[in-house]
Structure formats: C-alpha cells, structure tokens
Amino acid sequence: MKPDWDKLMKEFEGSSSVLIADVDCTAGGKSKCEEVGIRGYPSIKYGDPDDLQDYNGGRSLADLQKFAKGLGPMCGPANMDLCDDAKKTQITEFLAMDAKKRESMIKEKEAEIEKLESDFKTFVEGLQKQYQESSDKKDKDVEEIKSSGLGLLKAVSAYQKKAKSEL
Template identity: 80%
Template sequence: MKPDWDKLMKEYASSSSILIADVDCTAGGKSKCEEVGIKGYPTIKYGDPDDLQDYSGGRSFEDLQKFAKGLGPMCSPANRDLCSDEKKKQLDEYMTLDASKRESMIKEKESQIEKLESDFKTFVDGLQKQYQEGSDKKDKDVEAIKSSGLGLLKAVHSYAKKQKGEL
C-alpha cells in the first residue's frame, strides 16, 4: 500500500484544499497517532484535522484516488455552510460553552471511549483464555483417545484386512 499512498501524495502535493500525508507512528509522530486514536498500521484517517474520521475503503491506488477526489472542506466551525441543520445546532451549542466546559466534555467522552476499549480488551482476553483452555482440553482428550489404543486398533484392523486379502 505504501507505494500507492506515496503516488497519491505526489498527485495532491500542490493542492491548496487537500492534504495527503503520512505519519510514522513508531517515531516522531507517535504522540499525534495516540491523540487521534490510531491502534494498528496502516490506518487511514480523513477529514478536519481536529475531527479525523476512519477510512474503511479499498487500499489500491485506484480506490484511494477515487476517495481523494471526493475530499474537500467538511462541516466544521470554519465551514458552517457545509453543515446540516442538526450539526449547526450542535456547533452553536458547543460554541456557547466556555473552554473549561468543552475540555471537561471532551475528557468525559474520551474516558467513555477508553472504557469501551478497556471493556473490549477484557472481553477479548476472556475469549482468548476460553479458547486456550478449550484447545488444551481438546488436545488432552485427543491424546487420551490415541493413548487408549487407537493406533494399535488401527494396526490390528489393517493387519486383519491384509490377512483376508481385502487390501
């Protein structure tokens, strides 16, 4: 995907309204990646830099190029005219709040997301533990069946067939 992404960045290098860029989340861009919630690589985000959205489309150059052609300014405080009436109402509500209230609301919502992530991790860890226990039990039970004489039974059966000329 990296060569296609680099090709797309070159195609939009001179654009005044669309920025196609990449960030190395393992080096200098680590804090930005944490800030926008990147958990795996490669991850593609788009939209307002303060409200990046997850991209879930195709990863070929053609798919990325088609998506990029549809990009442009989005609903935001700087582009109210692009907002639905519902989003304008929400923007107005948020604009009337003082900075400390907005920060408090942001922290609360981010905390809710962190709890959802933590709960999901606990759920997945539980599934992993159940899987491992089930796999270990299956392996033990299969070994017990084999140890109970399955191999010898198969050998006797094959030998008997040979003796009767069935093979």
C-alpha cells in the first residue's frame, strides 16, 4: 500500500483544501498516533485534524484516489454551512459553553473511551487465556489417545491389509 499512498500524496501535493500525509507511528509520530487512536497499521484517518475519522474503504490506488477526490472542507465550527441541523445545534451548544466546561466534557468522554478500551483488552486477555487452556487440554488429550495404542492399531491394520493383498 505504501507505493500507492506515496503516489496519492504526490497527486495532492500543493492542494489548498486536502492534505494527504503519512506518519510513522513507530518513531517520531508515536505521540500523534496515540492521540488520534491508531491501533493497527496501516491505518487511514480523514477529516478535521481535531476530529479524525477512520477510513474503512478500499486500499487500491483507484479506491484511494476516488475517496480523496471527494475530500474537502467538512462540517465543523469553521464550516457550519456544511452541517445538517442536528450538527449545527450541537456545535452552537458547544460554542456557548465556557472553555472549562468543554475541557471537562472532553476529559470525561476520553475517560469513557479509555474504559471501553481497557474493558475490551481485559476481555480479549480472558479469551486468550481460555484459548490457551483449551489448546493445551486438546494437545494433552490427543497425545493420550495416540499413546494408548493408536499407532500400533494403525500399524496392525496396515499390516493385515498388506498381507491380504499379497494372497
């Protein structure tokens, strides 16, 4: 995907309304990736830099080009004319709040997300433990079956089939 992404960046180089860029989440961009919620690689985000959304479309150059050509200004406090009535109302409410209240709400919602992530991680760890226990039990049970004479049983069966075919 990297070569196609590089072509796309070149295509939109110098655009006044669309920025196509990449960030190395394993090096200098690690803090930015954590800030915007990157959990896997490669990930594509789009939209307002303060409200990036996950891109879930195709990954071919043609898919990326088609999507990027539809990008531009989006609904937000700087582009209220692009918002539907519900978003306009929400933005107006947020603008009417004092900065402390907005920051408090942001922290509260980010804490909710962190709790969901933590709960999910705990759940997955439990599943992994269950999987490992089941896998170990299966391996032990299979070994018991094999050591109970399965190999000899197969050898005797093959020996008799061969002996009958030689008659």
